[in-house]
Amino acid sequence: MPKSSIAMELTKTPNKTAARVGIGGPVGSGKTALIEQLIPALAERGIEVAVVTNDLVTKEDALRLQRSGLISPERVLAVEAGACPHTIIREDPSLNIAAADTLAQNFPQADVILIESGGDNLASTFSLDLVDYWIFVIDTGGGDDIPRKRGPGIIRSDLLVINKIDIGPYVGADVDSMQKEASEIREGRPVILTDCKKQTGIKELIDCLVHNVLFLDA
Amino acid sequence: MTDRYLSDLAMLQHGDSAFPSGAVSFSWGLEALVNRNSVNDARGVEDFLRAQLEGRWASIDRSILVHAHAAWDNLNRLVTLDGLMDSQSLATELRMGSRRIGRAFLSVHIRLGTLGAAALNENVANGMLYGHAPVVQGAIWREMGFTAEQAQLMAAHGLCSSLLGAAVRLSVIGHFDAQVIRTEITSCIAEIITTPPCKPEEAHGFTPQIEIASMLHETDQSRLFVN
Numbered sequence: 001m002p003k004s005s006i007a008m009e010l011t012k013t014p015n016k017t018a019a020r021v022g023i024g025g026p027v028g029s030g031k032t033a034l035i036e037q038l039i040p041a042l043a044e045r046g047i048e049v050a051v052v053t054n055d056l057v058t059k060e061d062a063l064r065l066q067r068s069g070l071i072s073p074e075r076v077l078a079v080e081a082g083a084c085p086h087t088i089i090r091e092d093p094s095l096n097i098a099a100a101d102t103l104a105q106n107f108p109q110a111d112v113i114l115i116e117s118g119g120d121n122l123a124s125t126f127s128l129d130l131v132d133y134w135i136f137v138i139d140t141g142g143g144d145d146i147p148r149k150r151g152p153g154i155i156r157s158d159l160l161v162i163n164k165i166d167i168g169p170y171v172g173a174d175v176d177s178m179q180k181e182a183s184e185i186r187e188g189r190p191v192i193l194t195d196c197k198k199q200t201g202i203k204e205l206i207d208c209l210v211h212n213v214l215f216l217d218a
Numbered sequence: 219m220t221d222r223y224l225s226d227l228a229m230l231q232h233g234d235s236a237f238p239s240g241a242v243s244f245s246w247g248l249e250a251l252v253n254r255n256s257v258n259d260a261r262g263v264e265d266f267l268r269a270q271l272e273g274r275w276a277s278i279d280r281s282i283l284v285h286a287h288a289a290w291d292n293l294n295r296l297v298t299l300d301g302l303m304d305s306q307s308l309a310t311e312l313r314m315g316s317r318r319i320g321r322a323f324l325s326v327h328i329r330l331g332t333l334g335a336a337a338l339n340e341n342v343a344n345g346m347l348y349g350h351a352p353v354v355q356g357a358i359w360r361e362m363g364f365t366a367e368q369a370q371l372m373a374a375h376g377l378c379s380s381l382l383g384a385a386v387r388l389s390v391i392g393h394f395d396a397q398v399i400r401t402e403i404t405s406c407i408a409e410i411i412t413t414p415p416c417k418p419e420e421a422h423g424f425t426p427q428i429e430i431a432s433m434l435h436e437t438d439q440s441r442l443f444v445n
Contacts, residue, residue: 082443092240097322
């Protein structure tokens, strides 16, 4: 096969990029709220962040983050899901990869790129070519039987977050039971309980990312 | 014969909807037309697909694709073709959609180690190229050894698959209707490809309803697709 003259003109390859962390989970489980907690908490530790959102129908999540004051708007890119939130994080993540590449190129100092999936179901997973680590977020409002329903998101994610533990008592969810069952099903993979309103569990979550993704405490 | 099989299999792989192209997020104006009830049945989807193929793809994308395939190792020519593609895309979402598809295509091929993909991407990153899909597809597919004919077949099939997939997800047609339409449209694709492509400097399109719908889509509140 002949060698391209274009290839000979330019041989520079993409630089090493920031760690890519996927955040998935059902609609309304609190993924965006969690990211709103993660951004300042990571910044406090000197960790720079950029975000790709995958809104399902609108650009609501992207606009919410861009207007939040927590992060420069240009550090947030939206990728449309084409009515298939799982497809663009799993079967065909090429637009998300391109968006993350763009952020890595525009912000080479970024340490982490968070990729927020559109709300999906318990079977949603991230392509291992898109992310280095993925977090699955469920919430007590979805019912305390969610861990028992298993699914790849519950079982295979690197980190399971059970969010909205504050409302558990009001929706009849036994949070302790959820945590116990999730831990058993996940065979030791981490499970963290969070309440984004009171920042419960956020430090633990950041510690987990710092240790398992960024290796900053190694 | 083995070479022929290898070539055919490579074409099936790279033209397949399972190949990560990013196309799943694009409706090329269909979502806006469906939302306005301008397309609401199988007949409307087929008319839309024919309009895309005959009114735009045949006389713009295909011309740029074929000439980019021929100019695969001539960066200056690719830059010119890329500029012509940009200037023929009036609606912002159609113009930017072609750029995004092209960039995603390069991003995938960089990871696959395809020769020339990183260099083209560098030219996109430094602003030399917009990275329109027909330009980068033509150049990269030529790098990979595909003929111009094969490149056209893959591009046309990819467009049809993504549009019919969008129509199914928008609940305008079902899977069986999609296959019926795809069968009906096959002869249209063949006729287009057997006709010599126009010069890129003479590239032209006429799909006003789609262009207008795409412009309206920019400000729609409900948007499942990029365009």
